[in-house]
Amino acid sequence: MCSRDCCSGPGGSNRGNTCSDKKGAKAGSLTGEKIIPTPQSLLYPYEVIEEIADFITKGSGMRPKIGIICGSGLGSLADMIQDPKIFEYEKIPNFPVSTVEGHAGRLVVGTLEGATVMAMQGRFHFYEGYPLAKCSMPVRVMKLCGVEYLFATNAAGGINPRFAVGDIMLMHDHVNMLGFAGNSPLQGPNDPRFGPRFPALVNSYNKDLINKAIEIAKAMGIESNIHVGVYSCLGGPNYETIAELKALRMMGVDAVGMSTVHEVITARHCDMKVFAFSLITNKCATEYSDKKDDEANHDEVMAVAKNRQKACCELVSRLIREIHLASA
Ligand SMILES: O=P(O)(O)O[C@@H]1C[C@H](O)[C@@H](CO)O1
Ligand SMILES: Nc1nc2[nH]cnc2c(=O)[nH]1
Numbered sequence: 001m002c003s004r005d006c007c008s009g010p011g012g013s014n015r016g017n018t019c020s021d022k023k024g025a026k027a028g029s030l031t032g033e034k035i036i037p038t039p040q041s042l043l044y045p046y047e048v049i050e051e052i053a054d055f056i057t058k059g060s061g062m063r064p065k066i067g068i069i070c071g072s073g074l075g076s077l078a079d080m081i082q083d084p085k086i087f088e089y090e091k092i093p094n095f096p097v098s099t100v101e102g103h104a105g106r107l108v109v110g111t112l113e114g115a116t117v118m119a120m121q122g123r124f125h126f127y128e129g130y131p132l133a134k135c136s137m138p139v140r141v142m143k144l145c146g147v148e149y150l151f152a153t154n155a156a157g158g159i160n161p162r163f164a165v166g167d168i169m170l171m172h173d174h175v176n177m178l179g180f181a182g183n184s185p186l187q188g189p190n191d192p193r194f195g196p197r198f199p200a201l202v203n204s205y206n207k208d209l210i211n212k213a214i215e216i217a218k219a220m221g222i223e224s225n226i227h228v229g230v231y232s233c234l235g236g237p238n239y240e241t242i243a244e245l246k247a248l249r250m251m252g253v254d255a256v257g258m259s260t261v262h263e264v265i266t267a268r269h270c271d272m273k274v275f276a277f278s279l280i281t282n283k284c285a286t287e288y289s290d291k292k293d294d295e296a297n298h299d300e301v302m303a304v305a306k307n308r309q310k311a312c313c314e315l316v317s318r319l320i321r322e323i324h325l326a327s328a
Contacts, residue, residue, distance in 0.1 A: 039188020040133035046191050048094055049137065053144035055093060056118070060085035060109040063146035065327075066320055067139070067272075068119035069263060071154035071279065072102040072298075073305025077316055078119035081110035089122065096134055098122035102302050107138075113321035114328070118142060125258055126178065127237035132185040135259075136266035140194060143270045149209075149323060150267040151316060155301045156257035156278035157239065159249045160229060163280045166308050167225045168315065170213055171276040172205050174261045175232040175253050185262045186269055195269035204268045209275040209319065216318045222311055229254030231278055233261035239296040245286045255280060275319065279308055 057063055062085070070077045078084075087107040089095045098105030103122030110117065124135040139150060156169070163169065178184075190197040210228060217226040232248055234240065236258035240248070248256055255278045267274050281304040285294040305312075 040131050040185060041188035041190065043131060043133045044094075044137045044140070046193050049140045050144055052092060052094055052141045056087060056107065056109065056141065057145050059087065060118075062109050062116050064109055064116040064118040064142070065147060066112075066115050066117045066149045066151060066323065067142035067145075067147040068117060068151045068316065069123050069138075069153060069260075070103075070119060070121050071123070071259070071305070072100070072281075073155060073302040074153050074279065074309060074312055075102070075104050075121045076309040076313055077153065078106075078108040078121040080313055080317055081108050081112050081117060081119060084108045084110040095138075096124050096130055098124070099128045100125065101298065102305070113317050113324055115320050115324035117320065118145060118147065123259055123263070125237075126235050126262075127258060132178065132183055132262045133187070136185040136262045139263050139266040139272070140270060143194070143267075143272060148272060150263070150272045150274050150276075151320075152260045152263050152267075152274065152276040153312065153316075154231070154257045154260045154276075154278050155281040155305050156231060156255040157282045157284040157296055158255055158280040159245055159284045159286065160227070160254040161286075163227060163254065163283065164225070165280055165283055165304055167227060167280045168217075168222075168308075168312065169227045169229045169231070169255050169278040169280060170205075170210050171231045171260070171278060172207075172210060172228050173230045174204075174264065175230060175248070175251055176261045176265070177232055177234050178262065179265075181235075185266050195271060199265075199269045201265065201268055204264055204274055206273045206275055209273065209323075212322055213275070213277070213315060213319055216315055216322075220311070220314060220318075225311075227254070231255050231257060231260060231276070233257055233259060240284065242285060242288055245284045249286055256284060277312075277315075279305055279312060281305060
């Protein structure tokens, strides 16, 4: 089965379903020929993930225990890593490339607060043209590298009216809008070497880590900027309409973004412990108005992330220190 970008990446002419590598597949849905769907899970078979993981563990000489995914503008989380071994995505076999501003496109392996970690300085989004299984494939690579804890971070719009720009929302649950639409990174045949066919997702977000993070926030004096809430991932790249934001709020969503959920599903499927937070980079208007500054934009997202990177870095590094000390 092909996992090249011809099938499943931006610019891939066959993206998703008409790979010439597949036996019997015929290209050209526009000509009325049969489309053969590529089940998402087949894009990256176990052996391919294993090869990528070997490339990283052998290349770095490390088996990291904690994996970090840096959200938009939060690449500085990876800059904290000491004695870093850096892998540009384009040099990692079978790896996608980052196409979004604020996502540098490299994997950084090293130590942080005594723990061995690997960080994705740049994640993959559905709206870049990647199928969900491809977006979250690096989580499986992390697993086979030895990672037990996933730290996923993102930039998100705050729907909860109590949230202010610059606040941090610790995720305790999610609403998977892409899942509502029938899309999952686990779609297709299940490989039990990763996890079960039907993974449960209640308690996906590790409560001990959330509680520890709250304690750390208190110690940092940023308690009033910390919330615990529900994140929802939409497909993007457009930001939401007022009607969508109203609907999400009615569903109990506190913050909205375009990532993380499929990574968390993939991590829970292979039994990783998950800690995730959203940096609230903009307030989402849930009432109609003519004011231009009510509109979300990526420059604002990046600017807020830059302003708040210090607090985010401190929260992450202190939590990693606690995990490391507890396991030492
Ligand atoms: O990678 P994350 O989820 O942090 O990035 C968010 C969602 C979009 O990629 C971008 C929109 O401004 O920020
Ligand atoms: N979907 C979505 N993603 C974001 N990322 C940062 N802000 C937003 C937002 O308002 N909506």
